[in-house]
Amino acid sequence: SRQRKRGEAAEIKRSGHVTRAVTLGVSGVQLLGAPAEREVSNEELKKPVYERPPFDAHALGEMGRAKEQESINKHQINTYVSDKLSLHRKLPERWNPLCRELRYDYRSLPTTSVVIAFYNEAWSTLLRTVHSVLETSPDILLKELVLVDDYSDRAHLKEPLERYISGLRKVHLIRATKREGLVRARLLGASITTGEVLTFLDCHCECHEGWLEPLLHRIKEEPSAVVCPVIDVIDWNTFQYLGNSGEPQIGGFDWRLVFTWHSVPEYEQKRRHSPVDVIRSPTMAGGLFAVSKNYFHYLGTYDTGMEVWGGENLEFSFRIWQCGGSLEIHPCSHVGHLFPKKAPYSRSKALANSVRAAEVWMDEYKEIYYHRNPHARLEAFGDVSERKKLREKLGCKSFRWYLDNIYPDIHVPEDRPGMFGMLKNRGKTSYCFDYNPTDENKVVGQRVILYSCHGMGQNQFFEFSPDGEIRYNTRVPAGCIVGDNISSYLNLQLCRKPGQPLPADQKFVLREDGSLHHTLSQKCVQAVEKTDNGVPAPSLQPCSDSLLQKWFFVERM
Ligand code: UD2
Ligand code: MN
Secondary structure, three states: OHHHHHHHHHHHHHHOHHHHHHHHOOOOEEEOOOOHHHHHHHHHHOOEOOOOOOOOOOOOOHHHOOOOOOOOOOOOOOHHHHHHOOOOOOOOOOOOHHHHHEEEOHHHOOOEEEEEEEOOOOHHHHHHHHHHHHHHOEOOOEEEEEEEEOOOOOHHHOHHHHHHHHOOOOEEEEEOOOOOHHHHHHHHHHOOOOOOEEEEEOOOEEEOOOOHHHHHHHHHHOOOEEEEEEEEEEOOOOOOEOOOOOOOOEEEEOOOOOEEEEOOOHHHHHHOOOOOOOEEOOEOOOOOEEEEHHHHHHOOOOOOOOOOOOOHHHHHHHHHHHOOOEEEEEEEEEEEEEOOOOOOOOOOOHHHHHHHHHHHHOHHHHHHHHHHOHHHHHOOOOOOHHHHHHHHHHOOOOHHHHHHHOOOOOOOOOOOOOOEEEEEEOOOOOEEEEOOOOOOOOOOOOEOEEEEOOOOOHHHOEEEOOOOOEEEOOOOOOEEEEEOOOOOEEEEEEOOOOOOOOOHHHOEEEOOOOEEEEOOOOEEEEEEOOOOOOOOEEEEEOOOOOHHHEEEEEOOO
16 A cells, blocks of 8 residues: 555656645645655654544444434434444545645644533534544644533533543543633633643534644644634534535625635635645634634633624634734645534524624724624623723734735625615505525525515615615625516626626616616616515516605615
8 A cells, every 4th residue: 555655646746736835845744755764653653542443334424424314303413323323433535635645743743732612512423523533633742632511401411421531531521610602611621721732623523534733734834823624514414424625615704794605716726836735714614723822812812702602703713814813724634513403502692792793803894794784783792892902902903904905805885875774665665675595505596575674684685886786785795686677576696796897787776756767677666566476576667656666775774
């Protein structure tokens, strides 16, 4: 097999990628073909904390395969299947094959402590995470694995868990004495660590071979880098491991302050020299990342005013970039994450957490968020003065700088006074433009309807642009209303890219008298109750004086 490996390395070298990595002289990384003795000692240093038990290729779920189905219980995952799978299962190889050729100088890499907070997690998913970390992390690099019980109330997480982990080297369990939420629970765990790097994971993860080294290597090279693994999906029902070796996605956000995934933009592709170089990301999903402990403290760790779940990922992302760090994804570090069917516990604190992030980091751009989420203005978010002081102390850059330099692809709405909010009808004053995508991941393509005005922004938020587009830009990518010649109804299509001409069917004129004129069809938008499918909708009709053809924007109810 050594022979074969060498052959592969030669093959890859010929492809050119590796040669570039060599000329870059990435410190501490060596490619295959290094002196034999070094390689041998590296192999030894790679030894994990625990060896994975003998591999049974026929066992349920081995190599990340999907099996059997069963009912979903309170965890919102198929616990029946999870409990049947080995806690030591091996994952299929899903990284870029070039990653296999990277060699690390283990003695020079920083050590790490893995911190995992959990709240009412299922037994097998929690312990599969624990074993997975122990069986994929080199002993020499892992100082300890700290489990933090965030005041769970399930019996299996009490004595049975203590008994189980008492037999495992390097694993510690601490318990919160009240529900702290993931931010404070993680900090509690971090407070007892001894490693140089903190590596945070969720409590339902499975680590791919070699996941840790790239993260630690990058932090050694650049201590102000916060580095995330590629997050592969583990299916909540089948437990199939759905990772792939293609280009990973990077993180963004929309104007509800919801985290979003995007493909790597062209300018970032150009900046990188090799497919195994880190990828800069405007935001992180939140749960899985490594950070130098010193740098984490320098940056002000987390906003401890955040409760339960949500918002901390964008807050930390903004802070990293605005305060001089960088947020990156390492394509050679893959970790599977189990995404539950739906949230297994209440996440009502997420709104207040997002408001804290907006108040501290977004400057005047927080208004774009508030316009689309009017109820966020009413949320009690507590005191953020300490976090503002931190921003001052660290001399962090503006949100404008962040948008321009780190997230130039985001569409920044203009929100001119009187030209955004609910689009209301004068004849049927309870009716507002409404767009409710059935698929969160595919915003465009559906008909715009009329629905009782609710004042909650979101699906009833539209912005009239200076060029005459009616933009639906709470989500990303931004959608623009088009007049559909055939059916007379209005649809949503993607807005043009910056610099491109305005498509003729997207142009409207909001006249002084409130009529909304569609330029291409020369018709006016009218509120129609009796439509082909019975759902009231705006429709293009010959222009008249009817109040049903008069519209106005209103920001609040
Ligand atoms: C994502 C992140 C998660 C976090 C969240 C936003 C990934 C893969 N996951 O949601 O880490 O950033 O977005 O806040 O990036 N937990 C507690 N106490 C609580 C609530 C949660 O300890 O009160 C634990 C929980 O058991 C888990 C972790 O915190 O280990 C994250 O929670 P999650 O898995 O429910 O969040 P997720 O993956 O939906
Ligand atoms: Mn999770």
